[in-house]
Amino acid sequence: MRNPLLLILIAMLLLTGCDNMRPEPVESNLTNLSVEALILRLDNALQRLEYQQGEVGANLGRVGMRMELRTVQSSLEQLGYFNGPRLGILDDKTVDAIDRYLENRTSLLQESLSQ
Amino acid sequence: MHSLLTRIIAFATLLGLSTQSFAQGSGLDETISRIFEPIANPIVNVIFYSVPIAGVQFPLIVGWLVICGLVATLFFKFIQFRGFKHAIDLVRGRYSKPGDAGEVSHFQALTTALSGTVGLGNIAGVAVAVSIGGAGATFWMILAGLLGMASKFTECILGQKYRNELPDGKVSGGPMYYLERGLREERNLGGLGKFFAIVFAICCIGGALGGGNMFQANQAYSQIVNVTGGAESFWVGKGWLFGLLMAVVVGSVIIGGIKSIGRVTEKLIPTMAGIYFIAGMVIIGANIDMVGWAFGEIFRGAFTGEGVVGGVLGALIQGFRRAAFSNEAGIGSAAIAHSAARTSEPVSEGFVALLEPFIDTVVICTMTALVIIISGALLTDLTGVELTSAAYATVLPWFPIVLAVAVVLFALSTMFAWSYYGLKSWTYLVGEGKSKENAYNFVFCLFIIIGASMSLGPVIDFSDSMLFAMAIPNIIGIYLLLPVVKREVNKYWAKIESGEIERVK
Numbered sequence: 288m289r290n291p292l293l294l295i296l297i298a299m300l301l302l303t304g305c306d307n308m309r310p311e312p313v314e315s316n317l318t319n320l321s322v323e324a325l326i327l328r329l330d331n332a333l334q335r336l337e338y339q340q341g342e343v344g345a346n347l348g349r350v351g352m353r354m355e356l357r358t359v360q361s362s363l364e365q366l367g368y369f370n371g372p373r374l375g376i377l378d379d380k381t382v383d384a385i386d387r388y389l390e391n392r393t394s395l396l397q398e399s400l401s402q
Numbered sequence: 403m404h405s406l407l408t409r410i411i412a413f414a415t416l417l418g419l420s421t422q423s424f425a426q427g428s429g430l431d432e433t434i435s436r437i438f439e440p441i442a443n444p445i446v447n448v449i450f451y452s453v454p455i456a457g458v459q460f461p462l463i464v465g466w467l468v469i470c471g472l473v474a475t476l477f478f479k480f481i482q483f484r485g486f487k488h489a490i491d492l493v494r495g496r497y498s499k500p501g502d503a504g505e506v507s508h509f510q511a512l513t514t515a516l517s518g519t520v521g522l523g524n525i526a527g528v529a530v531a532v533s534i535g536g537a538g539a540t541f542w543m544i545l546a547g548l549l550g551m552a553s554k555f556t557e558c559i560l561g562q563k564y565r566n567e568l569p570d571g572k573v574s575g576g577p578m579y580y581l582e583r584g585l586r587e588e589r590n591l592g593g594l595g596k597f598f599a600i601v602f603a604i605c606c607i608g609g610a611l612g613g614g615n616m617f618q619a620n621q622a623y624s625q626i627v628n629v630t631g632g633a634e635s636f637w638v639g640k641g642w643l644f645g646l647l648m649a650v651v652v653g654s655v656i657i658g659g660i661k662s663i664g665r666v667t668e669k670l671i672p673t674m675a676g677i678y679f680i681a682g683m684v685i686i687g688a689n690i691d692m693v694g695w696a697f698g699e700i701f702r703g704a705f706t707g708e709g710v711v712g713g714v715l716g717a718l719i720q721g722f723r724r725a726a727f728s729n730e731a732g733i734g735s736a737a738i739a740h741s742a743a744r745t746s747e748p749v750s751e752g753f754v755a756l757l758e759p760f761i762d763t764v765v766i767c768t769m770t771a772l773v774i775i776i777s778g779a780l781l782t783d784l785t786g787v788e789l790t791s792a793a794y795a796t797v798l799p800w801f802p803i804v805l806a807v808a809v810v811l812f813a814l815s816t817m818f819a820w821s822y823y824g825l826k827s828w829t830y831l832v833g834e835g836k837s838k839e840n841a842y843n844f845v846f847c848l849f850i851i852i853g854a855s856m857s858l859g860p861v862i863d864f865s866d867s868m869l870f871a872m873a874i875p876n877i878i879g880i881y882l883l884l885p886v887v888k889r890e891v892n893k894y895w896a897k898i899e900s901g902e903i904e905r906v907k
Contacts, residue, residue, distance in 0.1 A: 348452025348461035350723070350866060351859030353534045353716075354785060361783035372708040373783060375534040376458060376716050 322399035325362045326392065332358045333385070341382045347375070356381070363388055366395070431641045434855040442864040449867035457712030463870045464722050470732045470877045471549025474556050477884055478891065482551035482756055489753040496905045497750060521816040522787065523613075523728030524762060525678070525809060526621040528770040529789035530862065532780055535720030536713065537696070538703025540771040542721025547763025550731025551756040556880050558755035559887050560584060561737030562748030575741020576823070577602045577734035577872075578830045581879040588886050598875040602734060603827035605871040607842075609735065610827070612868030613727060614820020615846060616853025618813035619645050620861045621787045623854040628788050629806045645854030649847035651814060656821040656843050674811050675766070677804060682769040685777070685797040692776040699775055723866065726873075728767055729759035733869055734876035738823045747903065749894035752887075786858050821846050 320328070332355045337344030345352045353375030360381060363369035369384035388395075452459035475482065491497065531539040557577070564583045565575030578599040585595030623644045627635045637644060686693060704721075707713020730736055736758060740751045770790060774780050779793035787809060794801040821843070828842040829835075853861055897903040 346447050346450060346452055346459060348450045348459040348719075349446060349863045350530060350534070350720075351863040353720075354530070354859045354862075357534050357783065357785075372536060372710055372713070373534075374536055374708060374710055374713060374716055376710055376712050378457065378711050380710075 320362075320365065322366070322395065325365055326396055326399075329359060329362045329366075329388065332356070332362070338385065341386070343377060347377065359385065429639065431639055431855040434642060434852055435857065435860065438852055438856065439860050442860065442867075446863045446867040449871050450863070456715050458715045458719065460715065460719060461723075463873065464719055464726075466877060467553075467726045467732045467870070467873055468546070468549070468722055470873070470880060471546065471553045473881070474552035474884075475549055477888070478552055478555065480552075481555055481891075482548060482760070485555075485753050485756065486760075489757050491905070492750050492754050493757065497747075497903060521812040522618050522621045522809065523724070524766045524770055525790050525805075525812065526617075526624075526787040527724045527728050528767045529774060529784075529786050529793075530858075531720040531724035532771050532774055533783075533785040533789055535717040535724075536703040536708050537699040537771070537775050537780065538701075538705070538707065538714070538717035539721040539724070540700045540768060540775075541704035542718045543725040543767055543771070544721075544764055546722040546725035546731075547729060547759045547767065550725065550729050550759035550763065553731040553880070554729070554736055554759055555752040555756040556884065556887050557732070557734055557737040557876065558740040559748045559752035559890055560880070560883055561741035562743065562745070562751045563886070563890060565741040573742050574826060574830070576738035576826060577606075577876045577879060578827060579741070580737070580883065581875060584879065584883045584886065589882055591882070595879075598879055600831065602872060602875040602879075603830045605868065605875070606735065606738075606827035607824050607831075608868035609733070609872050610820040610824025611846065611849040612865035614735075614823065614869075615817055615849045616856070616861050617865040618816050619648055619850045619853035620856060620858060622648065622810045622813040624858065625787045625791060625802070625806045625809045628791055629802045641855040642851050645851035648810075648814070648817075648854065649850040652817050652821065652850060653843060653847045655814075655818055656825075656846070674808050674815070678808055679766065679769065681794060681798060681801055681804070682773050685773045685794060686769070688797045689776045693772065696772050696775045700771070725759075725763045725767065727866060727869060729762040730869070731759050732877055732880070733872045735820070735823050735869075735872065737876075738826050739819065747894060747897075749890050752891075817846075817850070 335345065335355050336352060336359070343352075343356070345355070347353055347356065355375075356377060357373045357375040360369055360371070360373040360375070363381075363384045364373065366388065368388045369381065371378070371380045449463055450461040451463075452461045454460070528540075528543070531543060535542075560580040561575045561577070564580035565573050566579060567573050581599040581602060582592075582595045585598070586592035589595075620641075623637070623641050626644060627637045630637055703713075703717055705714060707715070707717055710716070726732065736755055740755050743751045743754070745751055774789060774793040777793035777796040779789055779796065782789070782792065784792055787805075791802040791805050794805060824846060825839060825842055829839065832838050894903070
């Protein structure tokens, strides 16, 4: 009790060792979008981000722009190109996923329209 | 009464006509966004000028706020912890004397200021923070709340010390006054003080229109759409109509002064905050076995950043940013409300004010974050009020409807408080006068319609930028006037110790 900071640090360490109790994801309308809708979302978000060759022209210091990047990550995840945390950070994994998506975008769209 | 009614009808007609002129084309919401975004974007990019640090774009303005909290904390030797009990005693009226100058009691000033801080920032802002900063953003939010207590302590003392007491008993105070008078009297920097005061007043009007208005309207509308059928709702694409209705309500209330705001908020806040708090506690109680895990996620996320390069800094930015948006420490807005408190001791108001970031950020924001984390809603790609609503619905399926009512009330009460802050800045710039005040009130109500019509991203960017811009002149003033505050605090403690200030209850 004489050193509350020490107690907090010990509690933090103990808590980080808790069993993995990650809950089941909640269903939302955004998780059941069609491929066309996802492509549209991605195109709009990438346009707003001014994405070009692994870089964005928009200021990612803005919350709105990080939210756009998170939308990109989420859409890519639903299309099967991304499986990292959706934090709106442009890391190598995200750039790789975007580039792979852009390579396959036309065929992906044709495929979904033909179904 | 008749003239008031006539004024409200005229006001509603004027607002209606101004939106009608837009409404000719289809997609009025889109039209408003298209017009407003290109105007707002350059301002937002300047305020959020960012530098790349550890793989993340770090907005310098966030660092500006963090450093202020840190400096105030160290300068006053952790006053937020040392003075906490004294602050509670002051709010309970144990040191209040009936004859003290000012318009409202310590408790009323606290609730007026809280109406500007406890609101959508706690409900929707936290959801934004954890959705893009991860669970770890909560840790940084709490830390920002604790540091913010010292910033708010400082600015509210200055607000009280340099307030203007008018012959009719009304008072006007806030950063405009302490920047001008304080810098002139204490530092012989009258010209610079006047310049900062004008800059602050301009920014404060922007802050009132952005964070205190557009963000509130936007998220209230979002939740109404959410509970009335989502994508199938009647309200989809009719943000302007929702905004118009809210504008009429706000317009009819903001004609009153601080006393009416004090009365309205004093009645609304305990109910709104109570419902939201109890529901949050019920959800946490229902998932009590997961609370330890949730805190583990918070600590882990704060220091590992979910394993993403730049994740730690990304969480820190979001935590500090949303905390500042929510508790407004360092922004200067609360100093305006607290300057109206009935007290002859400026320092006592500083102690009352330091409770706000604690209640707002450390308690309520943390509770919201915990509910979101343990509910599993964080794993969806929802954000803003929709995320919080989904999280609450996991245990209380009917709660989104209650939340919609609460969100609308929170939004209204925040708008009332911020309209007052903006009005005080406006009258500082252009002088007092009914027609001048009405002109401001009309513009304020127009921005409700704009805020409700736009999507969350651009609204939050504009709101943040306007609000954080206020911190630039305000914090410079705080730094320059820190010795004055220290002198006042030392005198105050001496009076307490000598018994000159005594407990009356």
